[in-house]
Every structure is written in C-alpha cells, then in structure tokens.
Amino acid sequence: MRARWTQGAARGLASLADSALFLPLLIFALILLVNAIVQPGLFQPRIVRSNTASFAPLILVAAGQAVIVLSGSLDLSVGAGMSLINCILSAIMTDSVGSSALALPAGLAAALLMGLVNGVAVAYLRLPSLIATFATSAIWFGAALLLRPQPGGFVTPWISTFYYLFLGPVALPLLLLLAALGGWALVRRRRLGRYIYAVGSNEEAAYDSGVNAPRVKVGAYLLGWGFVFLAAFAVTAQMSSGDAYMGNPFTLNSIAAVVVGGISLAGGKGTVLGAMLGGATLSMVINIIYYANVPSVYQEFVKGSIIIVALALTIVYRRRVPRLAGTGP
Amino acid sequence: MQLILELRGVEKRFGGVVALDKAELLCPAGKIVGLIGANGSGKSTMSRIINGTLQPDAGEFVYQGKRTSFRSPMEAARAGISMVYQNLSLVPDLSVWQNIWLGTEPLRPGGFLDDRTARARATELTRELCGWLQVDRPVGTLLPAEKQLVEIVKCLARNPQLLILDEPTAPLERAHVDLLFSLLRKRKVAGRSTIFISHRMTEVTEICDYLVVFRNGRTAGTIDFERENKDERRIIELMTGEPVEVGNARPRTATGSRPILEVQGLTLPPKLRGVSLTVHAGEIVGLAGLQGQGQEELMLALAGFRRFEGGRLAIDGEARELRHPSDAIRAGVALVPGDRHHQGLFLNHTVYLNAVYCRTALPKTPWFMNRAGLKEAVRRLCADLRVKTPSIFTPVGELSGGNQQKVVVANWLPLDPKVLLLSDPAKGVDVQAKAELYDLLRRLAERGTGVLLYASDNEELLRACDRILVIYEGSIVGELANRGLTERDIVDASVRSEPKGGRDLPGSRRVNA
Numbered sequence: 001m002r003a004r005w006t007q008g009a010a011r012g013l014a015s016l017a018d019s020a021l022f023l024p025l026l027i028f029a030l031i032l033l034v035n036a037i038v039q040p041g042l043f044q045p046r047i048v049r050s051n052t053a054s055f056a057p058l059i060l061v062a063a064g065q066a067v068i069v070l071s072g073s074l075d076l077s078v079g080a081g082m083s084l085i086n087c088i089l090s091a092i093m094t095d096s097v098g099s100s101a102l103a104l105p106a107g108l109a110a111a112l113l114m115g116l117v118n119g120v121a122v123a124y125l126r127l128p129s130l131i132a133t134f135a136t137s138a139i140w141f142g143a144a145l146l147l148r149p150q151p152g153g154f155v156t157p158w159i160s161t162f163y164y165l166f167l168g169p170v171a172l173p174l175l176l177l178l179a180a181l182g183g184w185a186l187v188r189r190r191r192l193g194r195y196i197y198a199v200g201s202n203e204e205a206a207y208d209s210g211v212n213a214p215r216v217k218v219g220a221y222l223l224g225w226g227f228v229f230l231a232a233f234a235v236t237a238q239m240s241s242g243d244a245y246m247g248n249p250f251t252l253n254s255i256a257a258v259v260v261g262g263i264s265l266a267g268g269k270g271t272v273l274g275a276m277l278g279g280a281t282l283s284m285v286i287n288i289i290y291y292a293n294v295p296s297v298y299q300e301f302v303k304g305s306i307i308i309v310a311l312a313l314t315i316v317y318r319r320r321v322p323r324l325a326g327t328g329p
Numbered sequence: 330m331q332l333i334l335e336l337r338g339v340e341k342r343f344g345g346v347v348a349l350d351k352a353e354l355l356c357p358a359g360k361i362v363g364l365i366g367a368n369g370s371g372k373s374t375m376s377r378i379i380n381g382t383l384q385p386d387a388g389e390f391v392y393q394g395k396r397t398s399f400r401s402p403m404e405a406a407r408a409g410i411s412m413v414y415q416n417l418s419l420v421p422d423l424s425v426w427q428n429i430w431l432g433t434e435p436l437r438p439g440g441f442l443d444d445r446t447a448r449a450r451a452t453e454l455t456r457e458l459c460g461w462l463q464v465d466r467p468v469g470t471l472l473p474a475e476k477q478l479v480e481i482v483k484c485l486a487r488n489p490q491l492l493i494l495d496e497p498t499a500p501l502e503r504a505h506v507d508l509l510f511s512l513l514r515k516r517k518v519a520g521r522s523t524i525f526i527s528h529r530m531t532e533v534t535e536i537c538d539y540l541v542v543f544r545n546g547r548t549a550g551t552i553d554f555e556r557e558n559k560d561e562r563r564i565i566e567l568m569t570g571e572p573v574e575v576g577n578a579r580p581r582t583a584t585g586s587r588p589i590l591e592v593q594g595l596t597l598p599p600k601l602r603g604v605s606l607t608v609h610a611g612e613i614v615g616l617a618g619l620q621g622q623g624q625e626e627l628m629l630a631l632a633g634f635r636r637f638e639g640g641r642l643a644i645d646g647e648a649r650e651l652r653h654p655s656d657a658i659r660a661g662v663a664l665v666p667g668d669r670h671h672q673g674l675f676l677n678h679t680v681y682l683n684a685v686y687c688r689t690a691l692p693k694t695p696w697f698m699n700r701a702g703l704k705e706a707v708r709r710l711c712a713d714l715r716v717k718t719p720s721i722f723t724p725v726g727e728l729s730g731g732n733q734q735k736v737v738v739a740n741w742l743p744l745d746p747k748v749l750l751l752s753d754p755a756k757g758v759d760v761q762a763k764a765e766l767y768d769l770l771r772r773l774a775e776r777g778t779g780v781l782l783y784a785s786d787n788e789e790l791l792r793a794c795d796r797i798l799v800i801y802e803g804s805i806v807g808e809l810a811n812r813g814l815t816e817r818d819i820v821d822a823s824v825r826s827e828p829k830g831g832r833d834l835p836g837s838r839r840v841n842a
Contacts, residue, residue: 189441191434194423198431201422208382208418209483210406210432268422 023317024262024274027310028281035284039291049171053164055283056173056234057082061250062257062279063180063272064227069258071220072200072267073122073129077137078228079251081114083244084144085232090153090242100156108229114140115225119218137251144244153242163237172237176230177276184272187223196220201268257282260310281310332391333358333491333522334379339388341374341546348374349385350546356491356539361513361523363533366543367568367787367820372526373415375543376493379524380412381405393490406432409490413497415526417480421469426451428468429483454486455479458508473500473599481509485516492516493524498532499621510536528619530824534559542567565824569787569816586610587646589779590662590748592631595640600626602803603640608748608779610645613770615794615811616783617819623803624783625667628752631781632664633657645747658687661747665737665754667783673737676726680718680736681707683725687740710739715765734766742773749773751782755789767793787819799823 036042042051061078068075085107092103114136121132163172187193195216198206207213235246255265261278263270285306289299334356341349349371356362366372377383378390381399390398392408399405402412412418419428429451435443451464459478462471468479477500484492498506513523513536527533533540540552542564550567552560590608595601600623608614616624630637633651642649644660651657657664666672675683684707685698707721716735718728725736734754741749751770755763770793774780784790790797791814799807799822807822 191436191440191442194427194431194434194442198420198423198427201420205418205420206431208402208412208414209420209428210403212401212403268420 020262020270021274021277023314024260024277024281027260027313028277031281031284031288031306035288035291038288049164049166049173051283051287052171052177053173053234053238055280056176057231057238058250058253058257058283059177059276059279060180060227060231060234061254062261062275062282063184064224064231065254065258066224066261066263066270066272066275067184067196067220067227068129068224069255069263069265069275070200070267070270070272071196071217072203073217073220074133074255074265075118075221075224076130076133076251077114077118077140078224078231078254079247079249080137080140080144081111081225081228082232082235082247082250084114084140084147084247085111085229086236086239086246087144087147087153087242087244089233089236090155091147093154093156093159095156097158100158104233107232108226111225111229111232112222115221115223115228116218118225119221122221123214123217141244144247148242148244151241151243151245155236155240155242157240159233159237160240163234173234176234180227180230181273181276183223183226188272192216192219192223197268199267253282254279256307256311260307260314262314282307331358332356333393334524335389335391336375336379337389339375339378339390340386341371341378341383342386348546349378349388351388352543352546353548354379354541355551356522356524358522359517359520360538361517361525361536363537363540364524364526364543365528365530365533365540365564365568366549370543370568371546372543373495374546376412376495376524376526379405379491380410380493403432406487406489410493411484411487411489411491412493413480413484413495415495415499417476419468419476419480419483422467424465424467425455425462425471425479426464428479429454429464429486431483433487451482451486454482457512458482458505474502474505477501478505485512489521491522491524493526495526496528497525498527498529506532528824530561530564533564534561540564544568544570565817565820569820586612588643589645589777590631590781591641591643591646593641595627595630595637595642597626597630597635597637600803601630601637604800604804605640606781606798606805608781610747610777610779611774612796613774613780613782613794615790615797616781616800617787617790617797617809618800618823620785622800624800625752626803627800628664628667628750628781628783631657631748631750632662632666634664658744661745663741663744663746663749665734665741665749665751667752669733669737674725674733677724679722680711680716680725680728681721683736684710684721684740684743687744706743710742711736714739714742714769731763731766735769738766738769746778749778749780751780751784753783753785755784755786763789787816790819791816 039047041047061082065075065078088110089103089107092106093099118133118136121127121136122129165172195206195211196219198211199213199216203213231250232247239246257278258275259265259278260281261270261275263275285303289302294302332355334354336352336354339349339352352371352375354364354375364372364375374383378385381402381404384398384400390396397408399408399410420431423431426448430447435446435450437443448464455462455464458481459475462475462479468476471479477497481494481497497509501509513525516523525533525537534554538554540554542549542551544567549570552564586609588607589610592604592606595604604623604627606614616627618624626635629635631642633654633656636652642651644662649656649660651660670676675686681704685703704721711718711721714735716739717732725733728736738754749770754766767789770780770782782790782793791811794811797809797811797814797819798805799809799819801823809818809822
C-alpha cells in the first residue's frame with residue numbers, strides 16, 4: 001500500500017521533471033522566494049494585486065511572443081507595436097464613453113494589422129523573421145512618433161480606474177491574464193494550435209503532410225498580436241498617457257521571458273504558460289532589484305546576471321533531458 | 330486496363346539541370362506499380378510532381394480520368410493521394426499519434442481536436458506494423474526504422490486512392506518489409522493503387538504488378554509482370570542503357586606497392602558498420618553503391634570530421650587517431666568534399682585566398698606568410714591545372730563549376746597529400762572539365778598518392794579507377810577489379826548485395842571478387 005504510494009509519487013515527480021514546465025516553475029519559485037525575502041508582505045492581497053497589475057504587460061507580451069516563437073518565427077517589433085497601440089489609444093480617447101468604444105477596436109485593429117504585415121512578410125515573402133520584424137519595428141515606432149512626438153496625451157480615467165478595480169480578490173489584470181490563457185487553451189485544442197507546433201518543429205514536413213504552413217504562420221502572428229494588444233492595453237491603463245518610447249524594453253524582455261519560460265527559439269517546443277511564468281519571473285527580477293536596494297548603477301548588471309543564469313539553466317537542462325530536446329541526443 | 334494516373338511528356342528543370350525530360354508514367358488502377366532507376370534518374374522528382382510538392386514545366390497530367398495538376402500537397406491529399414517521402418514528413422516535436430493524424434486530425438463538433446479518438450485509432454493503426462511503439466513518444470526520439478514505419482502508418486491511415494512510397498524500405502528489416510508488403514496486398518484487394526519506388530531489385534520484382542524504369546529523366550521502358558518474365562538482367566539493362574564501353578580505363582595492379590590507407594572495421598552508427606578497405610600508393614580506388622549507403626559519411630570520417638566509434642586507421646603504415654580535420658591534414662589526408670559550395674570553398678573569396686587557407690592547417694605554418702612567394706606559387710598551380718580564371722584575385726564563385734572543383738583540388742596539392750579523398754567531385758561539372766579532373770587524379774596517383782573516389786555516376790568510376798569497392802548499408806560488400814568491367818556489373822553488385830531475411834552482420838554477404 002505504502003510502496004504503491006511512494007511509487008506513484010516517484011512517477012509523478014519523474015513526469016514533472018520531464019515536463020517542459022518543470023524548469024520554468026523551478027526558476028519562478030526560486031525568484032519568488034528571493035522576492036519574498038527582500039519584499040516583506042509580498043503575499044498580502046494588496047501587494048499581490050499591485051504586482052499583478054505591474055507584471056501583466058510583460059506577461060501578456062511574453063504570451064504573444066511565445067505563440068510566434070512556437071511557430072518557428074520571432075518578432076522584434078512587439079515593443080514598438082505596443083507603443084503604437086498606446087499612442088493610438090491615447091490619441092482617440094477623450095472623456096466620452098463613445099471615444100473609448102472607438103479607441104479600443106481601433107487599437108485592436110492596428111495590432112492585428114501589424115501582425116498581418118509581419119506574418120505575410122515572413123510566411124509569404126519568406127523574409128527572415130528577425131530582419132523583417134526589425135524593419136517593421138522601425139515603421140511602428142516611426143508611426144508612434146508621428147502620432148505623439150512627445151509623451152503625453154490623455155487616456156480616459158475609467159480605464160485606469162477599471163484596471164485597478166477589485167472585485168473582491170479579483171482584479172482586472174488577473175482577468176486579462178486568464179483571458180490570454182483561456183484564449184490560448186481554446187486555440188491549442190484546435191487545428192491551428194497543433195499546426196503552430198508542427199510548423200515550428202519542422203515546417204517542410206508539416207507542409208508535406210498537407211498543412212498549409214504559410215497560413216499557420218500568419219495565424220500565429222495574428223494570435224500573438226492579439227496578446228500584444230492586451231499587453232498594450234494594460235500598459236496604457238497603467239500609464240494613463242501616450243508615449244512612443246514606452247514599448248521599447250518589451251521587445252527583448254519578451255524574448256528573454258519566452259526562453260526562460262522553456263520555449264526553444266528554434267520553435268515547436270515549450271508552452272505558452274511557461275512563457276507567461278517567464279514573464280512573471282523577469283518582472284520579479286526587476287522587483288527584487290528595486291526592493292533589495294541595489295544601487296542604481298548595479299541594477300542592469302544584476303538583472304543581466306540573473307537572466308543569463310536562468311537561461312543557462314534552461315538550455316543546459318534541456319540538453320540533459322533528451323525527451324525534451326525533441327530530436328534526441 | 331483502367332488507368333488511375335497518366336503522366337505524359339513531363340518535363341522538369343532545376344536551373345540548368347534537367348531532372349525530367351518527357352517522362353511518362355501510366356498507373357493501372359488497383360495495381361502496385363514499381364518505379365525503378367539509377368540515382369538521379371528522376372524518380373523522386375516525378376513522385377513529387379504527382380503529389381503536388383513540385384509543379385511540372387510541361388506535360389500532361391491526368392488523374393482519375395480528369396486533367397489536373399496539384400499546386401500543393403494539400404490539393405493532392407484532397408484528391409486522395411498520399412505519399413511516403415524519401416526523407417519523411419514527420420515533425421520531431423509532435424508525438425507518434427499526433428504525427429499520424431497531422432493534416433487530417435479527427436474533429437469534434439465546433440472544430441475542436443478529438444484527441445482521444447485520434448490517439449486510440451493511432452494505437453490501433455500502429456499495432457500491425459509497429460505494435461511495440463508507444464504512440465505518446467515524440468517522433469524525434471525514434472530510431473530511423475521506427476520513423477519510417479510511422480511515416481508508412483501515417484500514409485496508410487489516410488487510406489488514399491493512390492499511395493506513393495518513395496524508397497520506403499531503405500532503413501527497414503526484412504520482417505518489416507514483409508509486413509509492409511502484406512498491407513500493400515490488402516490495399517490491392519480493396520482496389521487501391523500504389524506506386525512503389527525502390528532501389529532493391531528483389532523487392533520490386535516481388536511486390537509489383539507492373540514496372541516502370543527511368544533513366545536520365547526519361548522512361549526507359551515498362552514491364553508488365555503479369556504477362557512478362559521478371560527478368561532482372563533486362564531491368565538492369567533498361568536502367569543503365571547500352572553497356573558502356575570502357576574506353577580509357579587504365580587498370581593497374583597496385584598489389585606490389587605499399588598500402589597507404591588501411592581501414593579496419595570502421596564503425597560510426599548509424600551509417601557505417603565496420604568498413605574495411607585498403608588503398609595502395611599510386612592507386613585510384615572507386616567507391617560505388619546506391620545512394621546513401623554511407624559513402625559520404627565514410628569520406629567525412631576518414632578526413633577527421635566525424636569521430637568513429639570503432640575500428641582502426643593507418644596512414645602510410647602508421648596508426649592514426651583523427652580527432653579533428655587538422656589531424657587528418659597533418660597525417661596527409663586531404664578531402665575534396667561533396668558540397669563544394671559549402672564545404673570546399675569560400676565562394677566570395679579570391680582564388681588566391683582559398684589557396685592560402687589550406688596551408689594554415691600545416692603544423693609548421695610561419696607566423697607571417699611570404700605573400701609574393703605565395704602569389705607566384707598559386708599562379709603556377711593554376712597554370713599547371715589549367716584553371717580558367719581571369720586572375721588569381723577573382724572570387725572563386727565567379728568561376729565555372731569545373732574550374733571551382735579544380736581550385737579545390739589545387740588547394741591541397743602543395744601539401745602533397747598521401748591520401749586524397751574525393752566525394753562526388755564531378756557533380757555538376759561539364760564533360761571537358763571532368764576529363765581534366767580525372768587526368769589530374771591520374772597524375773597525382775603516379776606521384777604516389779592513394780586516391781579514394783566516390784562518384785554517384787558509375788561511368789565515372791569505370792573511367793577513373795583501378796579498383797572499385799561496393800558499399801552497401803555501411804560496409805564494403807564487394808570488390809571489382811576494373812578489367813573489362815561494365816556499368817552493369819557495378820549496378821548488379823550494388824543492387825544484388827541486398828540481404829535476405831533480417832539484418833545481416835557485415836561480412837556475411839556475398840563478395841564479388
């Protein structure tokens with residue numbers, strides 16, 4: 001009886017250690033522990049809520065980047081895209097409710113359009129995603145600058161109010177995260193979700209099997225940019241204004257989050273949940289540096305060191321466990 | 330006889346290379362049609378045209394009585410055509426059952442994947458051919474033979490009107506081949522059509538009702554096995570054309586001279602399984618065999634690019650261990666690699682620089698090189714080898730294929746290699762340059778170099794070599810002295826060396842001495 005129980009536990013542990021989520025979870029837990037030490041009261045509802053609110057943009061954009069990376073591409077323009085969406089929202093919104101009703105669909109349309117442009121460039125024109133999205137990032141940034149040469153503008157206060165509004169323990173940022181997770185869960189259970197993994201793992205084999213690989217890649221970009229829109233919305237609610245430079249750090253942070261979250265940059269391996277954990281982990285790193293009173297001159301240094309260690313752990317571990325490596329040793 | 334597929338006058342070009350030249354392929358419905366031909370005869374190109382991964386430049390394509398042409402594998406799949414690809418169409422990160430249904434996933438209402446059904450049905454489908462496989466394993470972790478079986482199950486699961494199998498048996502054991510054949514016969518009973526592409530003569534004569542032979546992108550002939558004899562000699566004749574005259578073969582007996590390259594039981598899984606061979610000083614030895622029997626891997630291993638797991642190697646009587654290409658170069662081994670654009674040359678660098686790079690691998694490279702002396706040496710070498718280049722400062726990429734290949738060979742000459750390995754050096758080289766290249770090899774051999782030459786074209790081997798070794802599934806299975814040899818003898822030895830029943834141990838096969 002007891003033997004069976006320990007056997008079951010051992011098997012459970014083994015399958016956990018094999019799971020693609022194991023390392024992202026472990027790193028998340030470690031960072032969470034450090035964060036709890038340096039930031040007293042981390043688990044108080046008030047602080048949980050405010051942290052969720054400030055972490056949400058990176059977690060959401062990491063989810064978007066994750067979908068794109070899983071399909072075998074990369075997007076260096078998500079940050080600039082967030083800026084542009086932010087500037088569009090701040091340009092259209094006034095005090096009236098009607099302006100919000102116009103601004104939000106306009107922002108979403110802009111996000112999907114940017115995803116479409118990137119997707120078509122990568123999937124149909126067959127441009128390397130790294131360079132193509134680097135180029136489009138300049139376009140998005142340029143457009144954002146045109147709309148808002150200087151930071152400022154005005155965003156309906158209801159967004160901000162709403163963003164920090166709590167329904168008991170539940171706050172809107174949490175709902176945004178759950179919406180992203182739920183959306184991905186739906187897609188993953190459909191053909192598109194399966195094909196995103198297939199195309200990312202081996203595009204030619206997927207195409208030869210009768211998968212419309214280019215369409216899947218565009219689909220991944222569109223879905224990813226849906227998440228980018230949510231991220232931009234969260235950031236706008238936080239800042240209550242428009243800023244063309246706002247999104248810059250999100251591009252590379254989202255890629256780091258994706259890798260810390262256990263997704264292979266080669267595509268096809270990993271989970272979106274892992275990437276979101278990665279986004280939370282990175283956000284906490286920034287938190288830790290703040291609360292540990294790291295002198296500002298060392299902040300970047302410490303942040304970089306933590307990220308490289310997390311990355312090294314992820315990559316080395318994946319190499320050690322051939323089952324996760326896909327193609328074997 | 331009702332035809333399910335009619336292809337007439339099909340032409341396909343890749344750049345300047347003609348892959349198919351008015352090829353014809355007629356498939357009777359409900360039969361198994363064999364498609365056979367030498368390397369590069371256009372079999373794979375034809376099959377890729379049928380299933381929509383390639384589009385023909387010209388020709389007539391009639392499927393099920395209707396003129397069509399498929400622009401993608403999706404369209405072909407919708408029309409009931411499915412194909413087992415030579416290099417497989419499996420996604421490494423998806424599991425066995427996910428791969429089996431890739432592109433045709435069973436769905437629940439609302440467009441959601443019905444994974445439970447898919448997994449259960451996949452388990453059922455694999456039972457017959459590979460019941461031991463856990464369907465949850467990622468395909469990337471499977472062995473080559475297991476992958477091949479999954480690919481076959483995947484195509485059979487679609488129950489296609491027309492199934493194309495491009496070399497499905499290459500990594501399989503005989504027992505699995507038998508299983509596959511019984512499944513193909515079942516398809517026949519159900520009235521489904523199959524195209525079976527293979528290099529293995531015995532398999533083709535065993536399973537096919539009808540045989541189409543390709544040669545140089547044309548249909549060389551067809552044999553209806555239901556009416557005509559299964560005459561292997563005639564098939565080989567159709568494959569190779571008229572027996573080739575061996576004009577300028579200059580067979581030499583090198584037994585008197587000292588062995589310069591001795592290889593004993595070289596093993597490098599999965600491709601090389603105990604290769605033993607000897608090359609003597611002054612001898613040109615050819616390496617023949619079907620495509621992908623380990624020729625390229627053998628060359629790379631001998632040049633220090635792959636560390637072999639078993640076996641011994643001696644160069645000029647001295648035992649050597651090659652840990653790195655530079656070890657091989659220092660031991661006096663030079664490789665002219667098969668892919669000269671990627672492995673042999675720095676295309677956008679000049680002829681001069683390309684010649685200099687090789688010398689840096691020598692143990693006693695001076696810190697500073699004598700530029701003037703080097704330039705003079707490179708100029709002399711180019712003149713010697715008749716390299717046609719405007720100047721030695723022309724980027725190599727601007728030369729013709731033949732001249733590029735001469736530059737690759739020229740680079741190694743100043744190092745005075747004891748052993749020269751060449752991996753398909755005449756690929757994409759015109760006739761004139763080819764002749765010059767082989768003249769050069771002969772001159773080198775006369776200076777005492779041992780040459781090991783792998784060429785995908787048997788005719789080249791006949792022209793250049795003193796002795797021809799036949800490689801099959803990673804070991805040497807035959808040795809032919811080049812005296813009155815014809816292309817047919819080589820094809821014969823390559824095709825017939827196929828094992829009977831199960832996986833043989835190397836060496837237990839017939840050796841044609």
